[in-house]
Amino acid sequence: xxxxxxxxxxxxxxxxxxxxxxxxxxxxxxxxxxxxxxxxxxxxxxxxxxxxxxxxxxxxxxxxxxxxxxxxxxxxxxxxxxxxxxxxxxxxxxxxxxxxxxxxxxxxxxxxxxxxxxxxxxxxxxxxxxxxxxxxxxxxxxxxxxxxxxxxxxxxxxxxxxxxxxxxxxxxxxxxxxxxxxxxxxxxxxxxxxxxxxxxxxxxxxxxxxxxxxxxxxxxxxxxxxxxxxxxxxxxxxxxxxxxxxxxxxxxxxxxxxxxxxxxxxxxxxxxxxxxxxxxxxxxxxxxxxxxx
Ligand code: ADP
Numbered sequence: 001x002x003x004x005x006x007x008x009x010x011x012x013x014x015x016x017x018x019x020x021x022x023x024x025x026x027x028x029x030x031x032x033x034x035x036x037x038x039x040x041x042x043x044x045x046x047x048x049x050x051x052x053x054x055x056x057x058x059x060x061x062x063x064x065x066x067x068x069x070x071x072x073x074x075x076x077x078x079x080x081x082x083x084x085x086x087x088x089x090x091x092x093x094x095x096x097x098x099x100x101x102x103x104x105x106x107x108x109x110x111x112x113x114x115x116x117x118x119x120x121x122x123x124x125x126x127x128x129x130x131x132x133x134x135x136x137x138x139x140x141x142x143x144x145x146x147x148x149x150x151x152x153x154x155x156x157x158x159x160x161x162x163x164x165x166x167x168x169x170x171x172x173x174x175x176x177x178x179x180x181x182x183x184x185x186x187x188x189x190x191x192x193x194x195x196x197x198x199x200x201x202x203x204x205x206x207x208x209x210x211x212x213x214x215x216x217x218x219x220x221x222x223x224x225x226x227x228x229x230x231x232x233x234x235x236x237x238x239x240x241x242x243x244x245x246x247x248x249x250x251x252x253x254x255x256x257x258x259x260x261x262x263x264x265x266x267x268x269x270x271x272x273x274x275x276x277x278x279x280x281x282x283x284x285x286x287x288x289x290x291x292x293x
Contacts, residue, residue: 001062001076001154001185002027003048008057010043010209018043019054020209030181032196032203032217033189034283040209041189042082045159048187049079061155075104078148080141082159092135092143093119093128096150103151118146122176138169145176156186162195174199197279205286212286217279224277224285229262231272250284263288 003026010019018040035041046052048059050070059066066073088095096115105111119125122142127135135143141161148156158177162170178199180186190196196203197217204214213220232254233239239258242248247263261275262268263285 003155003185003187004060005044005048006058006060008044008047008054008059010040010047010052010054017209019047019057022057022206022209022211024204024211024214026185026187027202028185029201030178030186030188030199032200033187033206034191034193034196034203035189035206036191036287038208039191039206041191041206042159043209044206045079045157045187045189046081049077049081049157050074051079075151076154078150078153078156080144080148080156080158080161082163089131089133091129092124092132092146095132095143096146099147100150105151114150118149121149121179122146123172136169138165138173141165141169141173142176145173145180149180154184156180156184157189158186159189160191161188162190162192193280193283205283207287207290210290212290213282217282220282221277221279224263224281226274227263227265228275228277228281229264229268229272230275231260231262231269233258233260247288249281249288 005022005024008019008022011017022040022044033041033044043052047054048066050066050073053067061073061076064073093115096118097111100111100115105114119128122145124139124142124146127139132140132143144161145158148158161177162173165173174195177186177188181199188195188200200217202214202216205212233242234257239251239260242260242262246268248260249263250261252259261281262272
């Protein structure tokens with residue numbers, strides 16, 4: 001199942017240009033859409049999920065025109081929005097049953113088998129009779145995936161699913177996602193670079209409504225090989241001086257000292273060490289390029 005996004009633009013009534021002529025092809029894999037908060041990820045995800053129309057452009061899922069044939073797209077789509085929001089006092093199993101009916105799974109036997117299998121798959125079997133309102137953040141996200149998987153979707157969109165999860169819950173959630181990604185197309189939107197690094201054979205970076213880069217994480221890393229330099233500086237003054245002289249792509253405060261990472265074809269100066277490029281460097285390099293333009 002391939003998703004083809006062509007020339008999507010969206011300006012909200014308040015004047016915010018959330019998408020600026022975004023084009024992207026997503027094959028039958030787990031695809032990572034990486035970008036800072038406010039980049040336009042949710043706007044893009046909601047558009048592909050048939051919930052919002054763009055001002056211009058088109059989206060196709062295989063040959064299906066998403067904007068023109070929303071109902072058909074919804075039949076093959078599973079969507080976990082950023083704010084799932086609905087956690088009533090009803091139990092997980094009853095809620096999934098109800099949602100399965102809404103999705104058109106009319107046979108009670110088929111419905112029970114589907115719901116039971118999803119509860120097992122998302123590791124919620126033991127807590128299936130507990131009220132959703134009592135679920136932890138990680139359990140809620142796993143329930144969110146269970147409902148997105150109802151009725152065997154062929155395309156799954158998950159919007160910022162790991163924000164707010166603790167490391168163990170995040171791990172469990174990403175493992176679940178990666179087991180799903182083997183069978184269907186998954187679009188994972190996130191501002192967490194590590195989510196994409198761990199899971200996605202292809203990714204795109206989006207910021208300020210613009211697509212900055214599309215490719216395989218390994219290839220985007222290779223493009224920066226030998227060009228990332230690191231130095232630890234202890235004073236804010238030295239950091240400021242470096243920032244004005246060099247292409248600083250990121251700084252991290254480690255035990256009171258700043259680790260500065262610089263993009264440069266050759267050694268940018270005394271005390272800099274060449275370091276292996278990381279996906280964070282790709283991300284911050286592309287954001288800094290956009291900021292400089
Ligand atoms: P992301 O998911 O990457 O955080 P969004 O798509 O939510 O980005 O938002 C992109 C930009 O559009 C932001 O500046 C946001 O404030 C703005 N925006 C999003 N939804 C609306 C809306 N319904 N009305 C006005 N502005 C919006």
